[in-house]
Amino acid sequence: MSQNTTDSRPDDQAGASINVEKVRKQYGATTVLDDVSLDIRAGEFITLLGASGSGKSTLLNIIAGFTKADGGRVHIGGRDLTKVPAHRRGLGMVFQHYALFPHMTVFDNVAYGLRRHGTAKSAISGLVAEALEMVELGHLAKRKPSELSGGQQQRVALARAIVFRPPVLLMDEPLGALDKLLREQLQLEIRRLHQDMGITFVFVTHDQEEALTMSDRIALLQSGNIVQIGSPSDLYERPNCRYAAEFIGVSNIFSGECRDGVFDDRINGAQYRLGSAASGQALMVRPERLAVRPGIALSEPEDNAVEAVVEDCVYLGSFRTVHARTSGGDLVVARTDVPRGEDGVHPGAKVTLTWKIEDGRVLA
Amino acid sequence: MTRILTRAALVLLAVLIAAYVLLPILVIFPMSVSENGFMAFPPEGFTWDWYRSLSTDPTWFASAGQSLTVALASAALSVVLGTLAALALVRGRFPFRRLALLAMLSPLIVPYVIVGLAVYIAFLKVGLTETPLGFVLVHTCLGVPYVMINVSAGLVSVDRRLEMASMNLGAGPVSTFMRVTLPAILPNVLAGALFAFITSWDEVVVAIFLSGPGMTTLPVKMWSGIRVEIDPTLAAVSSLLLLVLIGTFLLTGLARGIQRLLARRSSVNLDHSGV
Ligand SMILES: Nc1ncnc2c1ncn2[C@@H]1O[C@H](COP(=O)(O)OP(=O)(O)OP(=O)(O)O)[C@@H](O)[C@H]1O
Ligand SMILES: [Mg+2]
Numbered sequence: 189m190s191q192n193t194t195d196s197r198p199d200d201q202a203g204a205s206i207n208v209e210k211v212r213k214q215y216g217a218t219t220v221l222d223d224v225s226l227d228i229r230a231g232e233f234i235t236l237l238g239a240s241g242s243g244k245s246t247l248l249n250i251i252a253g254f255t256k257a258d259g260g261r262v263h264i265g266g267r268d269l270t271k272v273p274a275h276r277r278g279l280g281m282v283f284q285h286y287a288l289f290p291h292m293t294v295f296d297n298v299a300y301g302l303r304r305h306g307t308a309k310s311a312i313s314g315l316v317a318e319a320l321e322m323v324e325l326g327h328l329a330k331r332k333p334s335e336l337s338g339g340q341q342q343r344v345a346l347a348r349a350i351v352f353r354p355p356v357l358l359m360d361e362p363l364g365a366l367d368k369l370l371r372e373q374l375q376l377e378i379r380r381l382h383q384d385m386g387i388t389f390v391f392v393t394h395d396q397e398e399a400l401t402m403s404d405r406i407a408l409l410q411s412g413n414i415v416q417i418g419s420p421s422d423l424y425e426r427p428n429c430r431y432a433a434e435f436i437g438v439s440n441i442f443s444g445e446c447r448d449g450v451f452d453d454r455i456n457g458a459q460y461r462l463g464s465a466a467s468g469q470a471l472m473v474r475p476e477r478l479a480v481r482p483g484i485a486l487s488e489p490e491d492n493a494v495e496a497v498v499e500d501c502v503y504l505g506s507f508r509t510v511h512a513r514t515s516g517g518d519l520v521v522a523r524t525d526v527p528r529g530e531d532g533v534h535p536g537a538k539v540t541l542t543w544k545i546e547d548g549r550v551l552a
Numbered sequence: 553m554t555r556i557l558t559r560a561a562l563v564l565l566a567v568l569i570a571a572y573v574l575l576p577i578l579v580i581f582p583m584s585v586s587e588n589g590f591m592a593f594p595p596e597g598f599t600w601d602w603y604r605s606l607s608t609d610p611t612w613f614a615s616a617g618q619s620l621t622v623a624l625a626s627a628a629l630s631v632v633l634g635t636l637a638a639l640a641l642v643r644g645r646f647p648f649r650r651l652a653l654l655a656m657l658s659p660l661i662v663p664y665v666i667v668g669l670a671v672y673i674a675f676l677k678v679g680l681t682e683t684p685l686g687f688v689l690v691h692t693c694l695g696v697p698y699v700m701i702n703v704s705a706g707l708v709s710v711d712r713r714l715e716m717a718s719m720n721l722g723a724g725p726v727s728t729f730m731r732v733t734l735p736a737i738l739p740n741v742l743a744g745a746l747f748a749f750i751t752s753w754d755e756v757v758v759a760i761f762l763s764g765p766g767m768t769t770l771p772v773k774m775w776s777g778i779r780v781e782i783d784p785t786l787a788a789v790s791s792l793l794l795l796v797l798i799g800t801f802l803l804t805g806l807a808r809g810i811q812r813l814l815a816r817r818s819s820v821n822l823d824h825s826g827v
Contacts, residue, residue: 252720253719254716254719273719273724274716274719275719275720275721275722275723275724275725275728276722277720278722279720281717281720283713283717285711285713287711287714287716287717288717289714289718289731289732290736291735291736300718300721300723300731301721304721304722304723304727305722348717348721349720352721352722
């Protein structure tokens with residue numbers, strides 16, 4: 189039953205690159221992946237981010253070899269693995285609901301991959317102990333999965349996936365079933381593992397905050413297409429389309445048209461200056477880039493401004509959000525420092541929202 | 553108060569139904585120890601004579617042995633074929649799936665008389681009547697649907713991600729089935745095996761067609777026995793048969809009980825160790 193390990197490992201360095209080339213998948217008439225191409229660098233932490241049904245799991249399963257693509261190729265570590273079945277790809281994988289073998293102890297679960305890869309018996313218990321130590325579960329080796337908490341089970345699943353030192357670790361919403369506190373703790377642990385091991389991590393989530401905190405790069409999927417790929421700050425600061433801007437973080441979007449270096453917001457009867465020549469029908473400003481001034485204040489020459497009426501102020505400890513409605517009916521959210529006293533920004537107050545010219549981004 | 557009354561009524565009802573189902577069977581034992589030379593109720597006196605006469609008649613043992621062999625062999629074969637069939641039907645994507653399912657369930661629907669007649673005519677040609685192989689072949693047909701139904705029910709509830717995890721960890725399809733899928737559906741496989749065994753063990757209709765001087769299974773021998781001699785030896789045989797069945801069920805029940813006990817024991821230990 190054991191496979192030749194050296195043969196199934198794509199290459200000798202710790203992490204392997206992954207090249208997805210025009211991968212296409214259809215279920216009946218619906219196109220789930222529409223000629224997706226994606227180059228993942230060796231050793232990087234990449235996140236596939238997207239709404240439910242956007243095709244994240246399908247793409248991951250094609251990389252893992254569980255799903256057959258209708259077209260395109262997958263290279264891992266430079267080798268064409270398109271036709272290689274899952275059990276010969278030698279990749280690690282963590283599933284959303286742990287997928288631990290219920291009839292085996294924690295030890296046997298972790299040892300499973302080593303045994304299938306033909307690791308020498310004498311080496312197994314040492315490697316298992318080491319992997320369990322990495323996820324701080326060394327003392328629970330004799331338990332059955334049903335006797336562990338959700339967080340502990342997910343740690344066992346992690347240990348099981350990394351114990352045979354795969355060049356790539358695939359994770360499909362591994363933290364989806366955990367509560368917030370535990371999720372944040374495990375996010376840090378997974379990042380630490382990534383730094384320690386230096387292998388390629390492909391992480392799937394629909395939680396944009398999780399994607400921003402964890403990834404080197406994020407690939408944003410929308411109904412079977414990668415709409416943008418880049419670092420977390422690329423996606424947050426420089427979204428390349430309205431979908432990306434709305435999916436990641438909170439965004440204020442004004443509709444209008446670009447003309448002669450000016451964005452004409454006809455709905456609110458305002459004109460905003462643009463830093464550079466651009467074309468598009470939407471202008472986006474992030475909440476933290478907005479300043480809220482009480483009354484109808486004249487904006488400084490380098491600022492753009494729009495008038496609005498405050499609907500709600502939410503105090504959140506270290507900052508506050510101001511929700512205001514413009515004359516054209518747009519709801520704008522600003523995130524500001526908490527003032528020491530009353531600053532004239534309260535529900536019903538007329539305010540002016542201003543932002544620096546370079547903080548506005550025109551979107552197609 | 554009314555709750556206690558409803559409870560009592562329910563218990564009474566359960567006891568009555570159990571009695572209704574069990575009494576005709578339990579009547580057999582008193583008759584088997586009756587001194588009356590004809591099978592009659594109520595029994596008179598007490599004697600082990602009929603068991604003694606049974607133990608001196610080798611033909612009963614020959615039949616019992618043949619029945620047991622056939623039942624064990626066809627149960628084993630049913631398990632293998634029924635499990636494979638269930639795998640194909642639950643997991644496979646192929647044309648005429650529903651038709652294949654219907655075909656495999658047909659032994660449950662087609663009257664045994666028809667099966668018996670058809671098989672008799674076919675087997676006569678190839679010389680399979682009155683042979684253990686012939687019996688095993690037919691009884692396997694009758695056992696497969698039970699295994700298939702049980703195993704299918706187990707398979708649909710198996711978490712596919714467990715199998716994906718196993719493959720991802722380097723196990724091929726066969727290895728994955730043996731190490732991950734089979735342990736998950738084992739209770740269903742065993743239940744199917746039990747059904748298949750019992751189906752063969754007490755099958756009379758088809759067996760009558762296939763039996764003859766060359767080979768006679770126990771139920772057929774009993775059936776023909778009661779037409780020529782009606783002394784309580786038959787009651788003794790029936791009692792022994794019941795004992796075998798009760799024993800089988802007790803054993804499976806015991807195995808489950810022990811399993812559950814062990815599981816509870818291990819979790820109790822963990823609670824005490826307080827980790
Ligand atoms: N086996 C299948 N048969 C038919 N359609 C499928 C199948 N698997 C997935 N799909 C469809 O493909 C699309 C993408 O599914 P996929 O599981 O990749 O989404 P996802 O991005 O992982 O979503 P989620 O966040 O909900 O997990 C969905 O519309 C889904 O209905
Ligand atoms: Mg998914």
